[in-house]
Amino acid sequence: MKRIAIVEDEVAIRENYKDVLQQHGYSVQTYADRPSAMLAFNTRLPDLAIIDIGLGNEIDGGFTLCQSLRALSNTLPIIFLTARDSDFDTVCGLRLGADDYLSKEVSFPHLTARLAALFRRSELAASQTPKENLLERGPLTIDANRMQVYWDQHPIELTVTEFWMVHALAKHPGHVRSRHELMQEAKIFVDDSTITSHVKRIRKKFMAAAPEFDCIDTVYGMGYRWDSLA
Amino acid sequence: MTRFPFGLRTKVIGLSLFLLCLPWLGYQYVWEMEKYLRHGQERTLEGTTQALATALHERPKLFDGQASFLKQVEKSRDLYAYPLAGAILLDGKLNEWQEYQHRFIQYGQANLIMRADPNIPLTLSFTHMVGQYDGYLYAFFQVVDPTLVYRGKNALSVDRNDHLSIATLAPDNQFKRYIVATTQPGWISAFELPANPKQTVPVTPEVRIQGQWAATDVGYNIELRIPLDMVGSKLGFAINDVNDSKYRDISAIVGTSALDTVDKLGTVLVPSPEIESIIKGMSHYSSRVWVVDKHGRVLAKSGDIRANSSVWTRTLEDEASNSLWESFKRNYLHPLYYKILTKPPQDFIDSLQDSTELDGSHIRKALAGQQSSTWRLTPDNKAVVLAAASPIWIDNNVLGAVVAEETTHGIRTLRNRALEKLFNVILTIMSMGTLALFFFASSISNRIRKLRDEAENAIDSQGRVRNHLKPSKARDEIGDLSRSFSSIVGRLGQYTHYLENMSSRLSHELRTPVAVVRSSLEHLNLQTLDKDTQKYVDRAQEGVSRLSMILNNMSEATRLEQSLTQADITKFPLSQVVSGCMQGYQMTYPEQHFSVKVPEQSLMMQGVPEYIAQLMDKLIANALEFCDTGSAIEVTLTQVGKQATLLISNLGPELPSDMSEQIFDSMVSVRINQAQDKPHLGLGLYIARLVAEFHQGQILARNRSDHKGVDILVTLPLS
Numbered sequence: 001m002k003r004i005a006i007v008e009d010e011v012a013i014r015e016n017y018k019d020v021l022q023q024h025g026y027s028v029q030t031y032a033d034r035p036s037a038m039l040a041f042n043t044r045l046p047d048l049a050i051i052d053i054g055l056g057n058e059i060d061g062g063f064t065l066c067q068s069l070r071a072l073s074n075t076l077p078i079i080f081l082t083a084r085d086s087d088f089d090t091v092c093g094l095r096l097g098a099d100d101y102l103s104k105e106v107s108f109p110h111l112t113a114r115l116a117a118l119f120r121r122s123e124l125a126a127s128q129t130p131k132e133n134l135l136e137r138g139p140l141t142i143d144a145n146r147m148q149v150y151w152d153q154h155p156i157e158l159t160v161t162e163f164w165m166v167h168a169l170a171k172h173p174g175h176v177r178s179r180h181e182l183m184q185e186a187k188i189f190v191d192d193s194t195i196t197s198h199v200k201r202i203r204k205k206f207m208a209a210a211p212e213f214d215c216i217d218t219v220y221g222m223g224y225r226w227d228s229l230a
Numbered sequence: 231m232t233r234f235p236f237g238l239r240t241k242v243i244g245l246s247l248f249l250l251c252l253p254w255l256g257y258q259y260v261w262e263m264e265k266y267l268r269h270g271q272e273r274t275l276e277g278t279t280q281a282l283a284t285a286l287h288e289r290p291k292l293f294d295g296q297a298s299f300l301k302q303v304e305k306s307r308d309l310y311a312y313p314l315a316g317a318i319l320l321d322g323k324l325n326e327w328q329e330y331q332h333r334f335i336q337y338g339q340a341n342l343i344m345r346a347d348p349n350i351p352l353t354l355s356f357t358h359m360v361g362q363y364d365g366y367l368y369a370f371f372q373v374v375d376p377t378l379v380y381r382g383k384n385a386l387s388v389d390r391n392d393h394l395s396i397a398t399l400a401p402d403n404q405f406k407r408y409i410v411a412t413t414q415p416g417w418i419s420a421f422e423l424p425a426n427p428k429q430t431v432p433v434t435p436e437v438r439i440q441g442q443w444a445a446t447d448v449g450y451n452i453e454l455r456i457p458l459d460m461v462g463s464k465l466g467f468a469i470n471d472v473n474d475s476k477y478r479d480i481s482a483i484v485g486t487s488a489l490d491t492v493d494k495l496g497t498v499l500v501p502s503p504e505i506e507s508i509i510k511g512m513s514h515y516s517s518r519v520w521v522v523d524k525h526g527r528v529l530a531k532s533g534d535i536r537a538n539s540s541v542w543t544r545t546l547e548d549e550a551s552n553s554l555w556e557s558f559k560r561n562y563l564h565p566l567y568y569k570i571l572t573k574p575p576q577d578f579i580d581s582l583q584d585s586t587e588l589d590g591s592h593i594r595k596a597l598a599g600q601q602s603s604t605w606r607l608t609p610d611n612k613a614v615v616l617a618a619a620s621p622i623w624i625d626n627n628v629l630g631a632v633v634a635e636e637t638t639h640g641i642r643t644l645r646n647r648a649l650e651k652l653f654n655v656i657l658t659i660m661s662m663g664t665l666a667l668f669f670f671a672s673s674i675s676n677r678i679r680k681l682r683d684e685a686e687n688a689i690d691s692q693g694r695v696r697n698h699l700k701p702s703k704a705r706d707e708i709g710d711l712s713r714s715f716s717s718i719v720g721r722l723g724q725y726t727h728y729l730e731n732m733s734s735r736l737s738h739e740l741r742t743p744v745a746v747v748r749s750s751l752e753h754l755n756l757q758t759l760d761k762d763t764q765k766y767v768d769r770a771q772e773g774v775s776r777l778s779m780i781l782n783n784m785s786e787a788t789r790l791e792q793s794l795t796q797a798d799i800t801k802f803p804l805s806q807v808v809s810g811c812m813q814g815y816q817m818t819y820p821e822q823h824f825s826v827k828v829p830e831q832s833l834m835m836q837g838v839p840e841y842i843a844q845l846m847d848k849l850i851a852n853a854l855e856f857c858d859t860g861s862a863i864e865v866t867l868t869q870v871g872k873q874a875t876l877l878i879s880n881l882g883p884e885l886p887s888d889m890s891e892q893i894f895d896s897m898v899s900v901r902i903n904q905a906q907d908k909p910h911l912g913l914g915l916y917i918a919r920l921v922a923e924f925h926q927g928q929i930l931a932r933n934r935s936d937h938k939g940v941d942i943l944v945t946l947p948l949s
Contacts (some may be wrong), residue, residue, distance in 0.1 A: 010742055016749035023756070083741035085785060087793050104745035105778050108752045191782050192847070193789065196840050220807045220843050221814025 005046035178223035242671035279620035307496035322444025375449035397489035465498035505530035574639035596631035695723035734788030803832030
């Protein structure tokens, strides 16, 4: 049974998430603040951690916790689940090594889908199963099972949300994907400007590997489109 | 804003007009000084007269004339031998006398001495005057006598015809009588009568009395001269008229005085050459000096009142210098000053030019034994004459007075000089003071205006704090004001910032409870519920999702502001962004008609295209909301110079007045309170403004010119 740790200072939310995750067959430990969570993590690491940023009177306690966890394990999937929705916090959280950054508005089905995806990714990354279910668009290769993206055989580190968005775009190159469609594919529910900043981050990640990357095209007023290299 | 006529500078200049009191005060002061100077002049002049009088005290010889002892003198009886300007030609024609006409004395009925028959009207009268020149006493008689009776050619008697009789108390105290008669007009013959007044014979010819007898239309003229040493202090003339050439009786005698006795004789005053020689020396120091006898008759005179020999004028030597300041003073200042000041005139009418008799309070006082002085104005009002008089004492009697006269020109010149200097100084002080005040006021008003401009710039028309005021370091009140303004603006800025961030913080705080509700509802949903419960859970979920949408909208503006600070600016085609957005809207809202006009060229600009798209979203959403059903929304993009103008125009309700600025503020909405299916926080146009301002553009809303709707105009600079 997968063990999930929830670090969240709000009791009602903590319990609600705990309940729903237990219903999905996960073993759940909950912690109200950073010290108690750290104490437990030092003894035994969970398989996945869901962390709030503001913990009790520590405004950025979640970030500190994330850093400590990442120090303990390089592969442990970490998800930020927070009420904070500013770009700054998102960038900050992802830079500290979190695998995904979710708003508390995310619905239970979306949350569980994401957890499942993360678990799958970490499992498949560990095993050496042959690559299958591959999607190739020029230099881009998408491994849907492992939830991995490669550009010219170089892996691109994407969060689950980002992976799903790239997947949605590249599935039908040349077709315009509206922001709404992207949201559905990525199983998040946010406003348009959050999608914009996600796309921006995806572009940056690709451009870090290949500076000439120009495959995600903005269609103003409508959405985005995957332009295969001609 | 700048109302100059009432600015500080104008006020200070107005106040500095009080400096004009200074010349007035100075003027008053100089006047006061002049009063003292006049007083001094009075004293000096009195001193002069006193000194002169001292020289004349107790010298009875100078005043031995009989008139000195008379109680009073009578003009017609007591004669005054006026000093003549030149010799008289003894021709009986009187030409030389004309300039002394005002001194002629008329004798007639009033001076009748004897008349034979009172019933016969008097026909005799004459005009007479005596004068002296060069040791001679000159006299003329212009006699009106209808019948001339000359002395018979062979007559022995000299008095049985028209004749002139003369009597005098000679200097040797001998009573002498003479008769002037003639047998025909021409040189006269004079005869000395016997000493006994009763006798008329025998007569001895007297050749020292010379003259002419000339017949005229109305009578005859006699012109004669007598050596002064023959004449004493007493003298009388009488015209004897004979009308009957047969009996030759004297019918009337008219004369200056009765000639029979010494006592009845009138006096003559011959101005004394000795006194004159004494006072002559004085005339070098004083303007004009007179010595008068106790009757006010002039005994001697010296000096000229017009000569500037007064002690007051001598000190004022002008040093002519040709410096710039001097010539400026001469050419510009003096003409100005002498519009107010008067230069003492050299030319004025002197009423006492050649008086033989002086009168005035000072002389009366002096003759009463008191020193005194008086001021008088010349008849033409041009000059003021100061006169001082001191008594001359002889044996405890006042026998005369010394009178000195002077104009006040010296003092007036002094006063003018003082005023000139004063005005110069005051002018300098005033101009410098006014200038200094002006600069002071200018600097103050500049500082205040700077502060005002800063204060106005600190807060824009929508009341937001644009930039902070730099507190002044000056330690005066304006500095204080600046500092307090600065702190006010600072606090206002904090408050505005608090307000602007309020929605974001509120949304953040609300998010957690909303998450609690949402997750709990989802739990409920996961369980199998009966139909009724399901209905309420659905409603609750709908409410929660609306609530979270509100929260999203609320934080959208803050998120945008945050991301704007770290946005990557690129060059992009504005027209393509606009047309792309419009295509998207057309797809999203197929029912709505859009009328789009976008130019062919791409209109490149610097910025973030996503934000421009966001701005379009907000403006179109706004237009959609307010536009009348079935009407088109017009979107026009044009290039005006180096700017692109985006006009979004919709038909519908107009803007409330005064709201065209505020609708772009955070949390301002002008929607009427109608049933709303979507939350409205008034943040859409605020976001549009943020984006426009981020691109150095402007956004404004106005009613359409046809008053059927609203235009929203965005101006963006092109690169």
